[in-house]
Amino acid sequence: MDYQQILDTIHDEMSYRDVKGKVASYIPELAKIDRKKFGMHVYCGDKQHFCFGDSKENFSIQSISKVFTLAMAMRLMGEDLWDRVDVEPSGDPFNSLTQLEYESGIPRNPFINAGALVISDILVDQLDDPKKELLEFVRHITGDPDIDYDKTVAASEKATGYRNIALVNYIKALGNIKCDVEPIVDFYFHQCSLAMSCEDLSKAFMIFANRGRLLDTDEKILKPKTVKRINALMQTCGFYDEAGEFSFQVGLPGKSGVGGGIVAIHPKNYSVAVWSPILNEKGNSELGMKALERFTTLTGVSVF
Amino acid sequence: MDYQQILDTIHDEMSYRDVKGKVASYIPELAKIDRKKFGMHVYCGDKQHFCFGDSKENFSIQSISKVFTLAMAMRLMGEDLWDRVDVEPSGDPFNSLTQLEYESGIPRNPFINAGALVISDILVDQLDDPKKELLEFVRHITGDPDIDYDKTVAASEKATGYRNIALVNYIKALGNIKCDVEPIVDFYFHQCSLAMSCEDLSKAFMIFANRGRLLDTDEKILKPKTVKRINALMQTCGFYDEAGEFSFQVGLPGKSGVGGGIVAIHPKNYSVAVWSPILNEKGNSELGMKALERFTTLTGVSVF
Amino acid sequence: MDYQQILDTIHDEMSYRDVKGKVASYIPELAKIDRKKFGMHVYCGDKQHFCFGDSKENFSIQSISKVFTLAMAMRLMGEDLWDRVDVEPSGDPFNSLTQLEYESGIPRNPFINAGALVISDILVDQLDDPKKELLEFVRHITGDPDIDYDKTVAASEKATGYRNIALVNYIKALGNIKCDVEPIVDFYFHQCSLAMSCEDLSKAFMIFANRGRLLDTDEKILKPKTVKRINALMQTCGFYDEAGEFSFQVGLPGKSGVGGGIVAIHPKNYSVAVWSPILNEKGNSELGMKALERFTTLTGVSVF
């Protein structure tokens, strides 16, 4: 069975009607999304790619952007980054303040909000124009010069993002934020608003399946060790409070976002992105999880 | 033994040399205070008053101001206020965020920072010019038109007050803050910067020892029930993590501030204020606690 | 209005029909109690006493017993006791394990279960036959030789008291329990099972209203300083998660139990006990709280 057949099978078998969750509603812009949307895209090591459904439609990638900013911060700081943020699973819902209180402002990992905000601080501190450079980075690794922030989403998040603003101020009080609060959260809300398609995401994440190199040009974007670190982090911390379940069901390193996107990679083999905006109670795409589980079952490839 | 003799005895017996704590240093302005400062003032129900030392010198009243703003908020909202803030001891250090996470943004009491910031929100929401009205309130109950904010202290707190800004944003995310964050913390940092003397404070707190009425004019400032509520709160929650110890040692309702001031009242009898900027490890004036313990012992009056 | 008139007024005004809570059900023996029970007893400094309703009927005093064991432990250890248990309000529900984890096994105060179990450890360690000596102590201060443990209640608590057994083991792991677990919990479950009436309790607690002396013989049972300490603790920590509310509503030091009893004292004046087994959601007698509030209002005596 080839990849396209497998994708067609998944598309036939599954529908938004089978899942009961809700679309994210914490900002008005996300709540407007049509719950019927469903798309998937696979990008292979041999440059072939396969897709179905709404795979070319842009959506808000939200927390998936944390993988891009982590990659940029590791290019700047290497392993020194781990003085500012830890690499262990969180064990608490993704927005908890409690752990910081007992761990001196060092977030548990770069994928919980606290950790991603420390990463934002690093980029704001070290880059001249972090918003521009993030765009350039993402456009470069996808080869798509049209990728952009969704200004409406960014503004909407900023208007209601009190918890994230609280986090930055709190970590600053604990000594682990250098810059002013305003540019950090401005950058953070912009990165979350990045609008990309499954096709874009699967192509972008090929650098993590291809030891840090662009597939087309073999250009080295990240060191192999950086890729190994990021993949290990996606394996253990990529799915909020559901990392263990995803590790079992899908068995691949990956990252989800509340916009309903999930990307996962199989080192050396492929990168796969799926999108359905209906979320389960842990905040991950319900249909997306099922589709990826089915995908690894049908391809017969599993880490474990 | 009359009150002046008792105060003289305390002044003779005690000295800043006997205590080993440190002056508050979290903002530069407070760290500059001379640790030798020591003053005390008693104001009696029969309008007599007694004092020693630096009792007429202004200092930063800090958290003592929370009693004034609570009184103002209760005049506006009465017992409805308790939908927004609870009346129970905290059990955690005064700046903890943890409890809010499990209690839906309702602070444990109006004297922990979280509670005082909700009170600020109420005053900013309901008053045209809260900073002006607070000044007028304090000037009115002391009869001293010169009481003012210390702008340098207020600015200093604002520049480093990330934890309090975090608190307001966090409580706003949990739905218990109505106004914008900026005017709330601006008001809060101003109230903490109020510069008053022991003489001022003991006169101001006479309304809590005199069933809500000004001693001079018998003007009714607060309802007796409001006074009873505030006094009960000062008894159980007035001393950060040391409320139980103060209740035993001194046995009076009172309130402390990190500027080194403490005020306590004996209903119907007197109001007493003491100031020494050296703090014990719980953040209360070390010499002030001792002086008040000695005072209640020598006067032979104790609640228990 | 004399005390008997006041009690009659309360008895007329109030009824179990006015309250909606439930009788404690965590052990079968307590769940069997008739919810109509309602009694009150006042014992005065001039040896007069007054009562109504079921004031002579025995009930399970439960946590009220913690005041007796604390008194016994303070007679043995004096202020050294505070190396083993703190004197501050808890801020958490009465059975929390969390705080111990961050505070090295030192319970917040002797009235939360963790603290009472450390007190049990001390008595089991220092007394030859702690159960017998507790009975003798209580019989002596009440003058009632018939007071006894309710073996059925004690057995029932032991059969289901996993949380308390967990607490003792946990504190032992943290180094703050000396004896074996079994005799400690056996003693603890027995002390909670003490069966006493409002009349007994009000007489027993007169030692806290009478500076540590028996009213009848003037025999000194406790030092005045010990009494002051215990009264301060009852004021700030006597009512689980409702200490602040009780301090405001009633304004007296007191202690409640899940059997529906409450005792409170007015130093030098009186001791008052009330019983109604219907509990509010904080675990205190709903009718008992109201009766005591009414009593302090009608007598016109309030701390604040």
Add this chain to the structure above:
Amino acid sequence: MDYQQILDTIHDEMSYRDVKGKVASYIPELAKIDRKKFGMHVYCGDKQHFCFGDSKENFSIQSISKVFTLAMAMRLMGEDLWDRVDVEPSGDPFNSLTQLEYESGIPRNPFINAGALVISDILVDQLDDPKKELLEFVRHITGDPDIDYDKTVAASEKATGYRNIALVNYIKALGNIKCDVEPIVDFYFHQCSLAMSCEDLSKAFMIFANRGRLLDTDEKILKPKTVKRINALMQTCGFYDEAGEFSFQVGLPGKSGVGGGIVAIHPKNYSVAVWSPILNEKGNSELGMKALERFTTLTGVSVF
């Protein structure tokens, strides 16, 4: 480079002198171990095996035993097991009670102590003689009939295991323990005392690298889905507070114990066990971690 060469390289390069941690001391029996001990054993899918050092010497496998009891419990209950214990990383030190308090007695995963004790409860509930059956299971999958409990270690753990006894009682209070406390902890302390060598462990864990079948006889011990679940759990939760770091450094599913043993598997390829009793501050074997990192680097096989 073949496996024996790789092991020899590791043996040459590394020594107990390079690491500064301490041998476990919480029970006297473990503290007696010679810190020079160092052994490693690899068992391959083609039945070849390789070793160095003290690979045939028995040591206390401690928490590694949790993988065996989990396998037994999954054979009895299948996926229904997850009603009793979750599959997510803990984020807290391995002995925390806090999380249970907010999650209704459902431990975060079967490898933290709370989870392993719930597994013990299941085995004690469903098996006639759980200690005997565990021995038989381990002897069967290793083919070594001499494997046994170390009674001295078991007794030593029981004498000081107050925290684990507290956990069982606490979970029982929360409703997630069925049996009596005594047989559960007796079984638990015995399983931790199992004495096995690196050779034994690497052979036993081949069932997880061989889709649930014994290598010698092809006998089916576990369902492939059970193996996948256990491997995923070892990947995300096998190393206390250091699961993320191990996932990055070694990139294999594995489990460690405070006796200084670590086992890891590479599905379809091999199972590897290493032992050095010197622990890092997270409680994992310091030299063992390094040896495994080096092993996966030299073999060139890594999940990510």
